[in-house]
Amino acid sequence: MNKIKKxxxxxxxxxxxxxxxxxxxxxxxxxxxGMEVIYTGMAKGVNRLVPTVIQEDVNVISLxxxxxxxxxxxxxxxxxxxxxxxxxxxxxxxGVIPDKDIPVLYQLGVDMVFKxxxxxxxxxxxxxxV
Amino acid sequence: xxQQHLDKAWEKLISDMKKGSNLALSxxxxxxxxxxxxxxxxxxxxxxxxxxxxxxxITGSPGAGKSTLTNQITKHLVDKGKKVGIIAVDPSSPFSxxxxxxxxxxxSDISGLDGVFIRSMATRGALGGLxxxxxxxxxxxxxxxxxxxxxxxxxxGQDEVEVVKISDLVLVVxxxxxxxxxxxxxxxxxxxxxxxxxxxxxxxxxxQVVMDIKAMLDLGINRGNQQPPIIQTMAxxxxxxxxxxxxxxxxxxxxxxxxxxxxxxxxxxxMGLLEKEILGLIQKQWNKYGRFEEDVKKVLxxxxxxxxxxxxxxxxxxxxxxKDHE
Numbered sequence: 001m002n003k004i005k006k007x008x009x010x011x012x013x014x015x016x017x018x019x020x021x022x023x024x025x026x027x028x029x030x031x032x033x034g035m036e037v038i039y040t041g042m043a044k045g046v047n048r049l050v051p052t053v054i055q056e057d058v059n060v061i062s063l064x065x066x067x068x069x070x071x072x073x074x075x076x077x078x079x080x081x082x083x084x085x086x087x088x089x090x091x092x093x094x095g096v097i098p099d100k101d102i103p104v105l106y107q108l109g110v111d112m113v114f115k116x117x118x119x120x121x122x123x124x125x126x127x128x129x130v
Numbered sequence: 131x132x133q134q135h136l137d138k139a140w141e142k143l144i145s146d147m148k149k150g151s152n153l154a155l156s157x158x159x160x161x162x163x164x165x166x167x168x169x170x171x172x173x174x175x176x177x178x179x180x181x182x183x184x185x186x187x188i189t190g191s192p193g194a195g196k197s198t199l200t201n202q203i204t205k206h207l208v209d210k211g212k213k214v215g216i217i218a219v220d221p222s223s224p225f226s227x228x229x230x231x232x233x234x235x236x237x238s239d240i241s242g243l244d245g246v247f248i249r250s251m252a253t254r255g256a257l258g259g260l261x262x263x264x265x266x267x268x269x270x271x272x273x274x275x276x277x278x279x280x281x282x283x284x285x286x287g288q289d290e291v292e293v294v295k296i297s298d299l300v301l302v303v304x305x306x307x308x309x310x311x312x313x314x315x316x317x318x319x320x321x322x323x324x325x326x327x328x329x330x331x332x333x334x335x336x337x338q339v340v341m342d343i344k345a346m347l348d349l350g351i352n353r354g355n356q357q358p359p360i361i362q363t364m365a366x367x368x369x370x371x372x373x374x375x376x377x378x379x380x381x382x383x384x385x386x387x388x389x390x391x392x393x394x395x396x397x398x399x400x401m402g403l404l405e406k407e408i409l410g411l412i413q414k415q416w417n418k419y420g421r422f423e424e425d426v427k428k429v430l431x432x433x434x435x436x437x438x439x440x441x442x443x444x445x446x447x448x449x450x451x452x453k454d455h456e
Contacts, residue, residue, distance in 0.1 A: 006164065006227075006254070031228035036252045039232045048241040052234060055247050057156040085153065 007035040007130050010053055012043045013064035013095065014073055022116060023064045026094060030062070033123045046077040053086055059130045062122075064095035071104065078109045090129050092122065140172045147274055148179070152247060155274050159249055162270060163263050173266055179273035183215070184382045185296060186278060189319055190303030192285040195329040197236035198365040199303060199374075200282050204240045206375040207278055213245040215271035215279040217264060222252040229253075233282060247271065253284065262402050265296050278382075295398060299324040299381050301374075304343065306335030320346070324358055324381050327374060331362035416443060 009030050013023035020042055027039045038056045043049050053061060063074065074093070081089070093110045102113050111129075114122040136144075143161070146154035162169050188196050197218065204214050218233035231250035240246045249271075251264060264281060271279050281297060302323040307330075328339050343360050359377050363370030416422040425443075428434040 006252075008160075027230055031223065031230050032226050034227045036222075036229045036231060036250075038234065038250050039230050040238070041232075041235050044238070048238055051152075051242045052248075054152050055156055055249055057160045 007060065007126060008038065008056060008058045009035050009060040009062055009126070010038045010040065010049075010056060010058045011062045011064075012040045012049060012052075013066070014043055014070040015064075015066045017042055019064065019066040019095070022066075022095065026062055026064060026119070026122075029119045030123065030126075033127075035060075035126070046073060046080050049077055050080045050084060050086075053081065053089065054084060058089060060090045060092060060126050062092045062094055065093055066096050068098070068101050068104075071101075071108070074105070074110075075108055090126065092126070094118075094122065136168055136171045136175060140168050140175075144172060144175055147270070150275070155247065155270065156249070158270055159267050162266050163251070165263075169266075173269065176270060176273045180269045181272065183268075183272040183276050183279050185268055185298045186280045186378065186382075187283065187297030187300045188280060188303065189283045189300065190285060190327075190329075191305070191308060193308075194285070194303040194305045195365045196282050196285070196303055197233045199301075199327065199329060199363065199371075200233075200280055201237045201239050202363075202365050202368055202371045203375055203378070204237070204243075204246060204280065206371055208240070208243055208245060210375075210379075212277040213275060214240075214247075215268075215274070215276035216246070216248040217267055217271075217279070217281045218248060218250045219264065219282060219284050220250065220252060221284050222254050227254075247274075247276065262399075262406055265399065265402075268296065295322075296395060299378065301325050301327050301378075303327045303329050304339050305330045306333045306339050325374070325377050326358060326360040328360060328362045329365050331370065332364050332367075336362060412443065412447070 011023060011027040011030060013019055023041065027037045030037050038052065038058060040052060091109065091111045092114060093105050094114045094116060097113060105113050112125055143154050143158045147158050162172065188200060190196055200216060204216065207214050220229055220231045220233065222229040229252035231252060233250060234241060234248060237248060241248060249267065268279050300323050302319060304326065326343050328336055340360055347357055361370060361374045361377055363374055425439050429436055429439065
């Protein structure tokens, strides 16, 4: 009947506030594609990201990485989501990611990696998968 | 009460929610917000467990510090052993339908706290509008066992007044430096405030805002039985929050459950539900076979006027409803 399907996406970044503009841009792009974006800015750790994923019932997580020193955090987040039985959430990594690290991200369970300039591909991917 | 049949997925979510699963609560909220088939039967199932929570609406112009206040108030409530549900509303873009829901940024202190559940909601379109779905989300959180549910509104728009009407207590947040603080608040909201909060009280002009509110109250504009308190805060520094929380608790404890607002609320809820359902039914029928698009074209080509078209669409419904009452 009055059914309204909406894609809900969590957009967050790991790292310092220097990179926040790039994360905001991802949020704006997804909003303009008609999605409801839960924007949390730069995350301080998984303790707040995981409850956000659960409480907001998002379909997509877009996590921006700007340094591979955050891989540990990502790994912790993946484990925590699994532990909380959160499934059916598309996990996207974006940001500044060196090519050699992309396989590492897939190994950790990331569904897809998009470079910062691949927003169109990212939207298409989300719309297909959700 | 006639209970519609519920499928297994709904049954499972409701029973998991009652057992305290945040994930089930969250998924239930999504399904109800999206008006998935069976949502009304699900609400019927949940309804008997509602009516326990106190509902607080927080409103005020954009940038008044509503999210920061919500964050601070919630910290105090959790310290008092309360379970808190928060609904943070932001506007949807009328063009893309998308939204950026950013209230959690200022609520990061409480985002992972035990007993706290924050849900961001976009206003979405008119159909299944915010008013009714926010009302239903409140009920689900209530049934889940939240003691206090805070609805933080957008700060602009008509939904504002509507959402505020479902609260037991409304906090109106004013700040100095936004011109006439009272003019900035929508008509219909000022009158039903239970507590006035003057936030960012370290700024110039805070005393003036307090005096303006007092002057307005002296005119007898507020509809409550008692003069509402005016509380000064600096939410970002956590100052004045204790006094505010005490005033909130005093107000909630004093609330007469039989007051006139409750009856008005039921009336409004019935009309609101009916309105959305009827509109939904009509739209569905109208869209069938592309008739809606045809009618739009007729208006665009000046073949028919909108009034004639609406009368044509309403005619069968009118005939049916009036049949027994002529």
